[in-house]
Amino acid sequence: MTRVLVVEDEPPLVRALAINLKARAYEVDTAPDGITALQLAAAYPPDVVLLDLGLPDMDGIEVIKRLRGWSRVPILVVSARATSDEKIEALDVGADDYITKPFSMAELLARLRAASRRTSSVLPRTEEPVVIRTREFSVDLLAKKARREGRDIRLTPTEWHLLEVLIRNRGRLVSQRQLLQEVWGSTYHTRTNYLRVYMAQLRRKLEADPSRPRHLITAPGMGYRFET
Missing domain, CATH: 1.10.10.10 (Winged helix-like DNA-binding domain superfamily/Winged helix DNA-binding domain)
Structure with a gap:
């Protein structure tokens, strides 16, 4: 089962995401702030992270930087920040995709499936390193x-x-x-x-x-x- 960590401080959106993800057989952890997200990611390693940038305790960019210090988990940013500079900054520090709020649940689920496919891809085994x-x-x-x-x-x-x-x-x-x-x-x-x-x-x-x-x-x- 794919484990998704939802990092979001808006309770209605958290509930909507959790309901939709669980209905599609995802295992869901939720964090309302950056510190909780990092603790959960260490304790229960997710397969994909859905991350809002506007968190109450730290900027989501900092969460990406800290995660990338020890994890290659795919990070899908879900944010109201819509400028090209903000998107590029998130991608530059380690995010894998970016969805601007408001978004359609169908699009988010499609991008989540794509991220899950990428993280589950395994290179063929060979006798010698490539x-x-x-x-x-x-x-x-x-x-x-x-x-x-x-x-x-x-x-x-x-x-x-x-x-x-x-x-x-x-x-x-x-x-x-x-x-x-x-x-x-x-x-x-x-x-x-x-x-x-x-x-x-x-x-x-x-x-x-x-x-x-x-x-x-x-x-x-x-x-x-x-x-x-």
């Missing part, structure tokens, strides 16, 4: 570790999934539609802005010169390619 090395960085797909200039680079679960798809198709163009379907699900095949945001994040973390990438290559209007 390690890809470039001049600037190395990626161990099985250990889920990236290193650049001798230092570990933290990637979010969505960044990892996107990078894995590109690496496993290295040298070949992967279409925007294929990437969106593989990483976010079939209902997201037109959300090309997701790819732009996440590819920019990967380049900032991995490329020596993000403005002139050597490994994460864009084919304008078509897709992306990984080159070693």
Whole structure:
């Protein structure tokens, strides 16, 4: 059973989310503030976190940062903050998706299913570690570790999934539609802005010169390619 941690301080919304999630066989924990959320996440590790940013004790951005210090759980932000800068900040510090309030329950459930699929995906077992090395960085797909200039680079679960798809198709163009379907699900095949945001994040973390990438290559209007 998928465990969902709902971090929200509006009781009516908490009740609505809990009812809808439990009706679909999710196990639900709820937290009205950031401290409680972090304690619950440590005691009862969730499979997905639904997180409001406007919490009474700390900003949701801080909750994401603290969670990302020790967990790769998918984090789906559900917030009334609607500007691009606020969305990008949440994604940059480790959120995997962002829904603006008010939202439809159907959309939230669809994104939650997509997040659950991503976290349950398991790479095939092999006898030897799958390690890809470039001049600037190395990626161990099985250990889920990236290193650049001798230092570990933290990637979010969505960044990892996107990078894995590109690496496993290295040298070949992967279409925007294929990437969106593989990483976010079939209902997201037109959300090309997701790819732009996440590819920019990967380049900032991995490329020596993000403005002139050597490994994460864009084919304008078509897709992306990984080159070693």
